[in-house]
Amino acid sequence: MAKIQIKRRPKVIPQASQSDIAFLLLLFFMVTTVFVQEKVFWVDRSRWPYAESIQKIPRNHTTTIYIKADETVLIDDIPYYVEDIENMRIAGTVQRKFNEDPNLIVCFRTDRETKYGVLSDVMRQLQDIGALKVTFETQRKTD
C-alpha cells in the first residue's frame, strides 16, 4: 500500500498586523501626551506637603496656581507678586478663566514652606469672584 504523505506547512506567525498595533500604540501616546507649558518656574512636586486623605481631580475644568516660598504666585507662566494680590490682578486673571468655565476648579501647587497669609489672600479673592472650588495639591504619604 502506498504511503500517504502529508504536506507539512511551515509554522509562521503572521506579522502583517504588527505595524498596525505599533501605530495604534503610537496614536495612544500621541493623543494622551500633554506637554507642560510653564517654563519660568514652578513648584516642584517634591516641595508639596504630604497628605493621606487625598482624591484624584479630573484634569478638565482645572487651572493651576503655583505659590513659591518667596511669595511669588504663578498663573499661566506669568509671575505675580504681593502688590499684584493687593491690586486684584490675580482675581482678574482667574475671573477671565471662571467666565469661560463656571465649573472651574482652582488647584494650588504651593511650596510647603510658604506662609499661609499669601494663600489666604489669594483664596479671599477667589471667594470675591465666586470661584469657590479649590484643591490643595499634595504628595501621597506612604509610610
Add this chain to the structure above:
Amino acid sequence: MKISRRRKRVADIPNASTSDIAFLLIIFFMSTTKFDVKEGISLVLPPAAQEGSQVVKLSDKDMTRILITNTGEIMWNDANLGVFNSSVIESKVKQALAANPKMIFSLKTDREAKYNDMISVLDRLKSAGAEKISLSTN
C-alpha cells in the same frame, strides 16, 4: 535565435521597516510621557459675605476652634497641643465627632504659619471624617 524578453520590474515601496519606525516613535513617546495626575485635598469655599447676609451664631458645643500659631503649635479650643502630632489630632477630631456628628471645625491659621502645618491638620480632619470645615486667618 530567440531573444528572451526582459522581465518587467514591479514598482514596490519596501515597507518592512514601517513597524521599526513606529516602535521607535512609541519608545520616544513612552519615555517622554509623564502622566500629570492631579491629586489633593478638595474644598468648597463659602461665598464671600455680602451686605445683608445673615449672621449665624454658633455655640461652643457645635464648633471646635483649632488655631495654628506662627511657631507651628496647635491650640485646640484654647488648649495647647504642642507641635503637630498626627495621632493626637485625629483622635481629638474623632472624639469631637462622636460627641456631635454635626460638629463644625474652624481652622484658623496664623498668616506667618507654614502652609505645610495647615495642610497636615486639614488632612487629619478630612481623614477622621470631618465634613464641616472652615478656614480662616488672623
